[in-house]
Amino acid sequence: MRSTYVVQVLLLGILLMTACGSGNPEEPETGSTQPEHQGTWGIYSFEPATGFVELIYSSENSIHGMSLNGTGSMLAFRHDYGPDMFTDSEICIINSDGGGFKRLTDNGWMDGYPCWSPDGTELLFLSWVDYPVGTMDIYLMDPSGSAVTELYDSGFHDGDCHWLGSSIVFTRESQIWIMDDDGTDARQLTDFELAGQQGAADLPFGDYDPRIDPTGTIVSFDRMVDDANPSGNWDFYTILVDGTGETAVTNTGWQQFIAEWSHSGARLVFLVAAMGGGGIYDIYTIGPNGGGLENLTPSDWPTDFLCTHPLYSPDDSLIYFVGQWWR
Secondary structure (H helix, E strand, O other): OHHHHHHHHOOHHHHOOOOOOOOOOEOOOOOEOOOOOOOOEEEEEEEOOOOEEEEEEEEOOEEEEEEEOOOOOEEEEEEEOOOOHHHHEEEEEEEOOOOOOEEOOOOOOEEEEEEEOOOOOOEEEEEEOOOOOOOOEEEEEOOOOOOOEEEEOOOOOEEEEEEEOOEEEEEEOOEEEEEEOOOOOOEEOOOOOOOOOEOOOOOEOEEEEEEEOOOOOEEEEEEEEEOOOOOOEEEEEEEEOOOOOOEEOOOOOOEEEEEEEOOOOOOEEEEEEEEOOEEEEEEEEEOOOOOOOEEOOOOOOOOOEEEEEEEEOOOOOOEEEEEEEOO
């Protein structure tokens, strides 16, 4: 169960992707209304109002778990530099215009799930330093990759972290927790009765991938509600930061993951990987009250182009996402 939990933490279980090689980054091409194709993986910006899509970074190395800093100038993400995610996963950053690529970590253990501090001076991330023993814990470093310090270790696997204001939300024991940004006063927010129970899916039932809304008062999260397929079926929920007011946002039970807030707080953007037994990998958006469900992915984009990890730009006019060409 320990290893499958970590797969969820780092989003490999939900993406169903193949292992990638160790190719070098490629120079991106200019954008259009069709996604450019270079390396197997890419980071793209997309303007839903016009359909304009631009490739800003391309690589043969797989890309997961992006985070955009507060000014919208820099993206952090996990890059896999080999076939073993437990030893080959590293943290990288790049400017949102495609320049300034830098690999921040280079070691023999797993690093992933980066998240910018509110002021952009630090990166929160997950690291399993003593793999295969021990646990995944929450660390801090500066954007140069130095000053690495452990922020929090619950004694269990800690994952799925997000930082807003003076609060950090994260997953612990398949439940959502919140703590102060100095790593103190950790308290549990959700108490799903099935959390931690292993069913037929790869992962335990439970709550994952929390995100704090722009007001700092509401936390969205994913809940695995059905184990009818290996990746599980999921719905989105919200809860207040004091642990009250849990509310269902969706009731679809799709394979849908990681709802990111718009900066206005009016929308959530997320990946739908599959519904009704068919693979999709499209970008959807919905209101936090469950209204206005919309597929943003243009219908004429290639069927072998998979969209994952969408998130909004600071003015909500763009969506950055990871694309994989399935080949």
